[in-house]
Amino acid sequence: NAGVTQTPKFQVLKTGQSMTLQCAQDMNHEYMSWYRQDPGMGLRLIHYSVGAGITDQGEVPNGYNVSRSTTEDFPLRLLSAAPSQTSVYFCASSYDRGHGSPLHFGNGTRLTVT
Amino acid sequence: AQSVAQPEDQVNVAEGNPLTVKCTYSVSGNPYLFWYVQYPNRGLQFLLKYITGDNLVKGSYGFEAEFNKSQTSFHLKKPSALVSDSALYFCAVRDRSSNTGKLIFGQGTTLQVKP
Numbered sequence: 399n400a401g402v403t404q405t406p407k408f409q410v411l412k413t414g415q416s417m418t419l420q421c422a423q424d425m426n427h428e429y430m431s432w433y434r435q436d437p438g439m440g441l442r443l444i445h446y447s448v449g450a451g452i453t454d455q456g457e458v459p460n461g462y463n464v465s466r467s468t469t470e471d472f473p474l475r476l477l478s479a480a481p482s483q484t485s486v487y488f489c490a491s492s493y494d495r496g497h498g499s500p501l502h503f504g505n506g507t508r509l510t511v512t
Numbered sequence: 513a514q515s516v517a518q519p520e521d522q523v524n525v526a527e528g529n530p531l532t533v534k535c536t537y538s539v540s541g542n543p544y545l546f547w548y549v550q551y552p553n554r555g556l557q558f559l560l561k562y563i564t565g566d567n568l569v570k571g572s573y574g575f576e577a578e579f580n581k582s583q584t585s586f587h588l589k590k591p592s593a594l595v596s597d598s599a600l601y602f603c604a605v606r607d608r609s610s611n612t613g614k615l616i617f618g619q620g621t622t623l624q625v626k627p
Binding site for chain 1: 516544546548553554555556557558561563602606612613614615617618619620
């Protein structure tokens, strides 16, 4: 199993540009999520999905969109990048949303917005 | 507000000595508790979790953690540190009543193990 795969590893955008961060998992996990990691702030939830066709907002959703057309894929879209979105983005999945299921993380995408 | 605190930005220990990385939380009810480790330029790796039962839980790589309900703490421990344990450690909690599955993370503690 590859686990959770994120692409690209690095990306530089100019303010106002759009892009999609890709995330795929091969563990047949129902629950998938996106976090951003900023120094001294831990990780914060952006969006999550409890199954194909179902998505919802986390604590910092503004400026990001998601969709879940298949169980495997959960892309994160930045519609108009801003410098405040400079961060490291992690996709994570788990068997379900609760009951102590640990999250499995991808290796992250380091995004810089200039 | 729900929160997780890791009071030390960095913990320094000598190889072979015991280590403790502290975590306290403020979450209603009886949350699920987790520890993750992050190596440079990598994602977070799950170390261990507390769900219920014995207050001392054992995890990967010889790590263990002690749950203390009265002190709302979940400190990570290892009897004998290795240089290869040097990494960034995150404590996280999940509210049992949450329908988002969200993990609330502490800000992380850098563990430095010196030879």
